[in-house]
Amino acid sequence: MGFQQLYYTSCEVGLSGFPGFQFNAASDDIPPEVMRRVETLTAYDPPGSVPYNADAQTIAACPVNLCYEPADNGSVLANVVFVGSDYSNRFGNYFAHALVTADLVADLGTTLPIEMWGSPIWARTPVGDTRLAHLPSRPAAGGLLDRAAAGDFLAADRRRREVLPALLTAVVTGMTGQRRSTVLIERDSEAAAHWIAAISYLLPSSLARRMSFATYHHRPSFADLDLVATVPDADVDRGANGFASFVQFDLPAGRASEVRVEPWAELLARIGPVEAGELWAAAARLTGDVPHEPDDWFPLLSAALFDLRDLVKEAGPADVVASAMAGAAWLASQAAELRPDDVARLGALALPFLPDGPAALPGLANLAAAAHGALAHDLAVVVEKRATDLRVASLVDPARAGRQYSDDEIPPPRTPEGRAHAAEQCGRAFYGQVDSAAALRLLEWAAAAGLALNPALLERLGERLIGPMVVARPAGGSAADRLAGAWPELRAGALTHLAAVAEESLERTVEVLSGPFGQGVTKAEAAGWPALADARLVAQGRHAGDQRVDVLARLAARRLARPGGAPARGGAVDPGDTWGDDVPAGARHGGARHSGPSRGGPGHGGPRHPGPRDFVLGADVLRLLWPAGPWTPAEARRVLAEVDPRALAGPPVTWLENAIAREDPGAGAGYLDELDRLRQEVAASPVAASLTGAAAEIIARGADTDRRVAAAARKGPASQAAVLVAELDQLRSADNGSVLRRLERLVDKQSPMLLPEVFATFSARALSAYLRAVEAELRPDHARIDLAARLYYAQYRLRRERSRENRKTGNDLVGFLLGLLVDWRFSTLKTVEHEIHRIDRGAAKEFKDWRDVNAGGWMRRQLAERRLKNEETERRAAHEARRRAQEPGKDHASEPRADGGRGAPPRREDPGQPGPERPRGDR
Template sequence: MTGFQQLYYTSCEHGLSGSSGFQFNAVSEQVTAGTRHRVEGLAGYEPPRALAESDTPESLARCPVNLCHTAGTTGATTLCVRYAGRDSARRFGNYFAHALHTEGEFTADSGGLLAIELWDSPLWAARTVDSTELPEQPAPLPRGPLSPRAVRAFLRAHPYADQLPALLAAVFAALAEDGSVVVVDDTTDRIAHWFAAVSYLLPRPLARTLSFATYLFRPARSRLHLIGTVPGARLDLGPDDEESYTVFDFAAGRFPEVVPTHHLVRLLTRIGVGSIRSVWSWTAEYTAGQERTVGDWHAPVAAAAAAGGIELTDPDVRAVLDWLPGADHLGPRRAAVAADIHHKHRDLDDHQVGVLSAAAAAGGDTALHQELEGKLHQSRIRAYVTGAENAPGPVPLTHPDERDRATALWQRMLGEATTSRQRVRLLLWAVGARLTPPPDLLARQSLDLARVLLGASDAGPGLRAEVGQLVHTLPEFRTKLAVAVQEVVDERGAQEQLFGQFPAELLNESDLGERPGLLEHYWLAQAERYPARTIDLLFRILDVRRQDTPDADLLRALWRQPSRTWTHQEATEIAVRLRPGEPVGEAVAEWFDRAVKQEIKDEESLDACLTLCHTLAEPNRFAWLTVVTQECVSRTASLDDALRTAKEAAGLAAVFDVPQVQAWAAPRALGEYRLPSALLRIPADPARLRGGIPEFRFRLADVYLRAVYLEASTVRDIDARLLSHVAGVVAVTDPRGLLPQAHRDLVVALRQHVADHWRSADLDRLAAVLRPYDAKRAARYEEIAEIRLGRVKKLGRRLTARRSTDRRRPDED
């Protein structure tokens, strides 16, 4: 356990300052400047005027003692300040302050005691020491005489003990609002007892943050939470201080007229100081660790008190009931809290009983849950079916007598229902309560309700949600809803839009399995609501129709978007699922044509289009296409194959340099997205390439020339493939002036980079490739290589000579 740093502060001749006067006489080794500054600010002491010239041990003992405590982010500091009378120069006004400081939490390092329990502890020193160093005070700290029993005896004997609730309420407010409470009594020992009473009654986390001083001569100069003083001190509280300071003068019997007192304060003071420690130990089992305000603490304390047999008032019970639904941290204890409240408070309303019932269920107490639900049952029936606000739902009935009474009430209310929503709720209640009304009555009511609701445009969200629940929980209503839909379709013809309306949209395929005509309408509506299912629904419809291929009307009904076009992926899936070799009809051929020819925006859509073209190019599907579509598919597939199988770049470029490539989207996209990189992956014939580049389309030439330049300027090891491309570019010819200026600049830049940066050996290789058709440029590169090689040899001879010189001994110079 961590020890406490100690500090002595007084007016003395020997201390840390090196001169006489008020200073630190001695401190522990780890004390920081910040701690010294804090202690110096808290240690000031001014005695009452009548005791200012106290000089004898007896008179000094009558002087007020200030036990001061503060806690913050930098730790907890506690001081005991006593009046010392004269200093070494025989001047009055000296005092001695002994301080303790810990960087951690005070209670954790002090064995669990509260700071006020250090009142009159034997640990406090009152004399200086010769050394300037003090050892740390080990934990746990020795207690003083204060205890719950001693404080309880003090309160019983005090004439104003009835002010304790107001005092505690004022301290709660001071903690929440950063205010101060001033306590005046005849002695600081009595003040310490008041402070102890408050500390014991406060929740432990709040008690740890309570700052106090048992004596200050001028309380108005302090902003501690609790400030003690004695009669004759200078309160100096003006009108502007009334909001910040609340004064309890127990010596004169003067107290605040009104102090707002929370019900928790009344509960704590009713429990009393003598019993509160047990309640706090119980409360730890009910808290979530997030409690901060007096309202946060009320319910956990009340629940703990109820478990301990302490009587709760109505406000205490309401606090527990408001808190219980969200108290998930309680686990099984949640049911125990419900039992404590239920057994001692029988006059709760339905909502409150419902809270206890839910808590019992959450806590696993089935017997208590069933008992509470039975109590609620009668009132819940009428509230639910009449639409009372926030009415709870039905609960299963197992007792025969209860079921009979509930069924009779249900039938009577069914005859009284005036709205569709009331009838829906009655049917839901019958399901939830597990009633068994006459089957013919249930079927008749379900069909009548389905007819009224079908296509209703004024159904609000509440009714829609309840009908949805009814469809999923009452088979009779689901069956009669399908019957009502069939009646509408028979009367009005095709009505697939009906399945997108309320409540027919709640039906599914299993509900319509015996009505094939309805199934098709249902699937058409599903395709509009869930486009991802459209292809699967197409083949379901074909299967029901016993057809192999769709007609134009069916395709338009399923794909209703303005473009009326399959995506590449949809067309591929449809092609795969259609029976190969079987005719598909003009409508399908037309839709394949539009899918193949649609624009391609990126690499992903190009991949999808290529997959479609290769699928359609297969012999058992190729016959489905029109002549023009066949030509587009064949061209696209052959170009894609050429990209993967070509052996020479100039020849591959020539394959793409035909008008048909530009005629359709897929060949154009291959030329734009795939051709540039494909050219650079394979060797080039420089002789063909040098004359072919000016014939390239602008974008192809631009991408290709930049790619060649980038690789030639970044790759160190020049392979034969790259060498062939560089040779073709640096030797490019443009007799007709077709090459744009930007591309001429790229050619010139590549020529210059090769001349400036390529190694001599690579320049010689390039010259050898160029010589058959550009002898002049080949000779120039050979000349540059020879010059560069000569420079390298000269540099090598210089480096060799320098190393030889460096190896000579100093005496050889």
């Protein structure tokens, strides 16, 4: 369609119909609002230095304003020149030739608006005909500016190249961010046009066509354009406020506002306007379009830069390094969208320009991600190898490398070639001068990466590094625990060291086997090392208390099956082994390591025959299995029954003696029963001949007591009780628990009818000990009804015997019993009464009377006391009547009674009868 044209000046003939400033001529159908925009955009005031009487030469030297303003309703490109005086000789006239187009790209073609500077198409004088034809599309610009001219302009002055990145950043930021004009102060409009051209050529053409500009404006602060140029003597604030209020570049004065220069601006300025178009074209080929956001430019341009080798040379070393890093990041983010060939080509081109040392790590990580994302295998291999070299160096010497690096910074290799290279580099590091800490770091990284390291090297590391570390920290928490399972060979080496430790210290080995590392040691792994297998059994028993005796029996059987009947001893110490000298003290046990085959075996070191102080089961085994103390009687009985008698020598006999001699009456009846059975079983066992001291005396005395009790059994339970009471009276209180328990069992199993006879044999000491022993069973929380009934019957019968000793025993017994029963519930006491009734009715009647008076409620006590009083009165009257009947012929009516009345005296109360006591409240 072409451009619509407008002329604006002060003239006599124009569209207004009267003289003055007006549109002299215009093409048809230009909207009024567009005409108003043109009028505002092209307004012109000459610089302040131009006088009213300026001559033609001065007027011709005035700045030319080539201005451009894109818009959806019509983009305007205008050329404004100062012409001095108008038709009326009034000074200040200018002439504006404006072009209007709805499609700048279609009408202007590849020509940029700034390239119309100095074009011959611009008119400078008014015409008589007010109608203007359309200017054809794609007119030949014929201007004075192109990329070469812009490049020459910048090259002519070093200061221009220095200010260009900031100016470019300011203009683009004002266009794409917060809308803001950039003011450029230059010596003349021609220089300003070259600046605008340079900016336009550095930008992608699409953005350059959206950049509004003016090569001259007298009052730039009033111009709403992206880049406004002016001259020093125009109406512009060149003070500090001007630079603070506007983004302003005063190039003649060498001053500029503060601008944070963007990396893409630095790169483009370095490339220059001549080659920038080629760089943007290469970027567009990669993505199909140029991103609208400037934040996305630098990584894209950096990647595209390496597709243009000649441009790489144009950029400075620092720019190339920064571009290589940014390009790698962009490739990583866009790998899935790019062609694999592009990723491989650009990544390979950028890789040599990454910085040396640790600074390259982000770039390497990004290139690795890009290579894997685009399936660019060759690039991935090269990148992984270089990254691995850096990672290994940092692990060997973090101080020299700066620090250690994470997997986020240096991802582990993924390609087979990269993994093989990493394994090779680790191996070289291990065989070099590397300390244990560095070796551990290398192992951790190799394990995380899943590298296949040399098996022999791994076994050596396991034996000399991991094993000592595991032993040093048996409770776990070190990296060695995690690493031990990473490779079978490493674990085998660690087990080799642990097996050597087991030969020297069972306790330390059990601690290790109780920790994280040892809990995973299998039976098959420990089978080749007798001492290690023993320690594994002990560790199992230590954690499972109910299996300790089983473990002890198995351990005894294993050791007895070995040649010589004793544990095999391990290999010798290698004094020249210096690996891991910095492992904490105590981890190496003097530097010992096994000198036999790596897998171990029952033959290493040869059998060693036990000496006089060697035992199959040592004290260390017993302490480890029973850390809380000696055996209980039940455990000792199991040991006696399940452990091979040949192993019960030395420390086991001592522990058995402790179990025999140690009495704990407070442990309960079950403990004493087990202790009694233990003593009997030991007495019948061959091990009895090995006992010494108190244990031997206890067994001998117990056997003698058993014989006497067995002999007395033919005479009855009272004779048996007499034997036990005699034994009890001879023992210290601390040693009488077993005999006392036998006495308890004798009482419990006898018929109630025989109990008075049994208790008649009790001495005062025996009775007191017995009552203390059964007291717990007669408290309200236990309330053993059968025992209470049996004891009540026994005292009932004893108190009615003629023997003073028996009556005293009965009184002691009833006093003890009723002192406890008074706290029982009334309902429980009724059950006791029923149980006594089954034995003896009289005893039950007596117990019922005591219960009603002492354990009933207030009403029950009152009724019971009244009933007992009536019964006593009736009993006395009956007794008196019988007495009188036995004395016939005597007048008894006048005889005084014992109670002060007359008639028969009351019956004499039985001295052993427990009379009613003071009520204690309802239970």
